[in-house]
Amino acid sequence: MTAASDTPAYQKLLDLSRELALLQDTEALLSWDQETQLPRGGVAWRAEQMAWLGGEIHRRFTREEVGEWIAACEEAGFAEDSDEDANVREWRHGFDRATRLPSSLVEEFEKTRALAKSAWAEARQASDFSAFAPHLETLVDLSRQRAENWGYEDCLYDALIDDFERGARSAELKTLFDGLRPELVAIADEALSREPFDTARLAGDYPEASQQAFNREVAEAVGFDFSAGRIDTAVHPFCTGLGPRDTRLTTRYDESDFRSSLYGVLHEAGHGLYDQGLREDCHGQPVGRAVSLGVHESQSRLWENHVGRSRAFWERWLPRAIHYFPHLEGLTAEEMTRACNQAERSFIRVEADEVTYDLHIMLRFEIETAVFGGDLAIADIPGEWNRRFEDLLGLKVDRDANGCLQDIHWSLGIFGYFPTYSLGNLNASHLHAAALAQQPEIETQLAAGDYSGLLGWMREKIHRPGSRYLPRDLVTRAAGAPATPEAHLAHLRGRYLGA
Amino acid sequence: MTAASDTPAYQKLLDLSRELALLQDTEALLSWDQETQLPRGGVAWRAEQMAWLGGEIHRRFTREEVGEWIAACEEAGFAEDSDEDANVREWRHGFDRATRLPSSLVEEFEKTRALAKSAWAEARQASDFSAFAPHLETLVDLSRQRAENWGYEDCLYDALIDDFERGARSAELKTLFDGLRPELVAIADEALSREPFDTARLAGDYPEASQQAFNREVAEAVGFDFSAGRIDTAVHPFCTGLGPRDTRLTTRYDESDFRSSLYGVLHEAGHGLYDQGLREDCHGQPVGRAVSLGVHESQSRLWENHVGRSRAFWERWLPRAIHYFPHLEGLTAEEMTRACNQAERSFIRVEADEVTYDLHIMLRFEIETAVFGGDLAIADIPGEWNRRFEDLLGLKVDRDANGCLQDIHWSLGIFGYFPTYSLGNLNASHLHAAALAQQPEIETQLAAGDYSGLLGWMREKIHRPGSRYLPRDLVTRAAGAPATPEAHLAHLRGRYLGA
DSSP, X not given: OOOGGGOHHHHHHHHHHHHHHHHHHHHHHHHHHHHHTOOGGGHHHHHHHHXXXXXXHHHHHTOHHHHHHHHHHHHHOOOTTSHHHHHHHHHHHHHHHHHXXXXXXXXXXXXXXXXXXXXXXXXXXXXXXXXXXXXXXXXXXXXHHHHHHHOOSSOHHHHHHTTTSTTOOHHHHHHHHHHHHHHHHHHHHHHHTSOOOOGGGGOSOOOXXXXXXXXXXXXXXXXOOGGGEEEEEOSSOOEEEOSTTOEEEEEOOBTTBSHHHHHHHHHHHHHHHHHHTSOGGGTTSGGXXXXXXXXXXXXXXXXXXXXXXXXXXXXHHHHHHHHHSGGGTTOOHHHHHHHTOOOOOOSOGGGOOHHHHHHHHHHHHHHHHHXXXXXXXXXXXXXXXXXXXXXXXXXXXXXXXXXXXXXXGGGGTOOSOTHHHHHHHHHHHHHXXXXXXXXXXXXXXXXXXXXXXXXXXXXXXXXXXTTSSOHHHHHHHHHSSOOOHHHHHHHHIIIIIOO | OOOGGGOHHHHHHHHHHHHHHHHHHHHHHHHHHHHHTOOGGGHHHHHHHHHHHHHHHHHHHTOHHHHHHHHHHHHHOOOXXXXXXXXXXXXXXXXXXXXXXXXXXXXXXXHHHHHHHHHHHHHHHHTOHHHHHHHHHHHHHHHHHHHHHHOOSSOHHHHHXXXXXXXXXXXXXXXXXXXXXXXHHHHHHHHHTSOOOOGGGGOSOOOHHHHHHHHHHHHHHHTOOGGGEEEEEOSSOOEEEOSTTOEEEEEOOBTTBTHHHHHHHHHHHHHHHHXXXXXXXXXXXXXXXXXXXXXXXXXXXXXXIIITTSHHHHXXXXXXXXXXXXXXXXXXXXXXXXXXXXXXXXXXGGGOOHHHHHHHHHHHHHHHHHHHTTSSOGGGHHHHHHHHHHHHHOOOOOSGGGTTTSOSGGGGTOOSOTHHHHHHHHHHHHHHHHHHHHOTHHHHHHHTTOOHHHHHHHIIIIITTTTSSOHHHHHHHHHSSOOOHHHHHHHHHHHHHOO
């Protein structure tokens, strides 16, 4: 066992990580600015700037000597579970993935994506899957080649998932989803059979400035640090980290309904709290970096759903909402809670409520694994999609734009991404339950509008470890057991069935 | 004579220019974001990002092979007055300046600046020049060394001016200023003796949103293209170009007086129109780049003062101002024009009106040339400043903070910069007069609120040539003669004395 300070190669990797972080954060600013500020005339030049930076980051990280430094560190060996050990593990993983693709494949993939994206947009517009199918065929083929180059143990699709959820396996996801599906369908059926809340009772004006003030109050209360962050407006809400003390959220405003911007902010603030909870002293190193999408999404869903749509939340915040939107006077906290937890059958994933959402995800996961497993031809996707959709959600898909053409991901060559949304939901419920079990006082605190206990638990167990452990290990260590469907089902039963 | 396409070295320099432009525009975005968006926690990391990019740009431009490419182009020789000829001339100039400083001097200068800036801020706070004097002494000494390394013909100070105004000479500036001074003092004395407009008549509320709407209308009318630009808020207004179609202005708002934000926007829009008028196809090359500060400032002063403070402007815009600020009802265009052209004796340059402004500049120019000429010791600056200030402006300086400590420039090691402000004023008047002489219809157009004739003239004569000619040559070609004090004095007499 060697001390890291005795290994000059380790110091070189630390220096490189810092340099790459400077570049990556610059790239993130270029992107944030594009989504929130850039005049439309500036788009072409911005694309060139981002391509240059992306290329430069890749070149610097894939230099031969970087591989030699990593090998020297592996040779030296560092204490198990140390920062150094985790950093070297992740550098190796990233280096291998970045260097194993032949540049001809990288180029062809990029070229195909660029064409596929506009083909998808047109095909969705015309609701005609066949116009997109040849592009999808090529992207699936190229993705197979990528996966073959990266390597995998059991199943090719695992190599694709790994880009978004380190170490996750489709077999394990399948088990999780198989356990979740029948119960979820039952809860959804039951919730959908109940009388919905009459949302006409929320009707009225919600001026953007009032929404901003209310959202900011809520975001500050849950712990988002505005001295190290901000909220802006964007068409598609997101959260991005631009540096150790610069985390930016976005949301969008509907002046006839405050819920969209509020839950947008709470969702992105969940991501933002994770970002603000990472170790500043390790910025740019794997141990100072969020571990996966499935864990990131657990934090956003926790604050959006578990906290933000709870009865306790509205007991605390309804008076403030009425202060900003006086026409809400007369609603009770119980009614507002119902208004924010409405189950509904719908075609579109991004509009789905918490109870039907994971059914949308399972459908995509099943289609993707069938395609990459060789069990489903591209041409047969729409038929298969529609059949399964009706099974799961009880709706007959009327057109491809409302079915298999609705999401942009495939057109970007992104496969293996969707499951992380459901992992996020499962992790959120699992971690929330664990936090309450380990520190029962959190429940009382939440009822009093004190979010510090819950945030403190997440800070310690989830945020500060960064990528020290693989996502599954991190969650297991935090909660004492790996995530199962149980906690999430219990959460949904409580929220939607009052059970 | 060779065609550029026969010279591979020229193509390499074009490619390098484009790459450096991508980086410089990224650096400009980091800086714009810092002034307008950055959460305060993000400042330290941002400084590292900017230092990294600045260093990378310097490294890439000063590589030995770049010098070889330039030499190969010089060897080849291109047609006089061609893009290629001008580019090679300016690349040579920039390369020599960037490579002639030993890195020890660069480092010492940077270190001294960092210390001097905070020392200056404290000294100004305490209004104690002696606390800043040792830093200034060192910066002047290091600037001498920089100038010696760069080289000069007649006078060391010329090498410093050259950073801001290519090819300008202090002897020529001295002649200009000597011709300007007595007349300017006479106009100022006369203007200051007149009854000022009673600004209490403007008193009222000017909501920020109304100011923004009014300013935007005016900026659009003079030709600022919002599909390739935007206006934001910043403590110190500025304009910055972030790419071929991305020009950003900033201003600040005083809700008790609309003039500050309006003239801020018109000034910065003048800079912005220059930026938007540069050749997109040469972005990053010298011929696609603004030529100097003195020419840049001529464009900002033209739109701010010549256009924006004119009687014709208010004849056109007073009804719109009243629309946004109804309490202005009852004022006449003549009164509003007087309200926007008030002469006043004041200590602070940045608050000075158009007629006294250049007196502030001359004072700084005289002090700087005396210091670098060895005729004035650092310790004697306050006494000399105060004596000359009273001579020129008739006010007894009460404290160093209101005198020689007021400006930040010296603390940043910036010497030779101030004269470009007055060059900007002289050039503005000279070019405006030339445009009217060459195209008399411009005057009628301006009265009708049609700014396209004046802008078109500037586009053709000043913007599109970029850095093809040295600043003095550019102005001479545009106007038919080099700038003299005459046009500016005539402008001020007309504006302030009604003569």
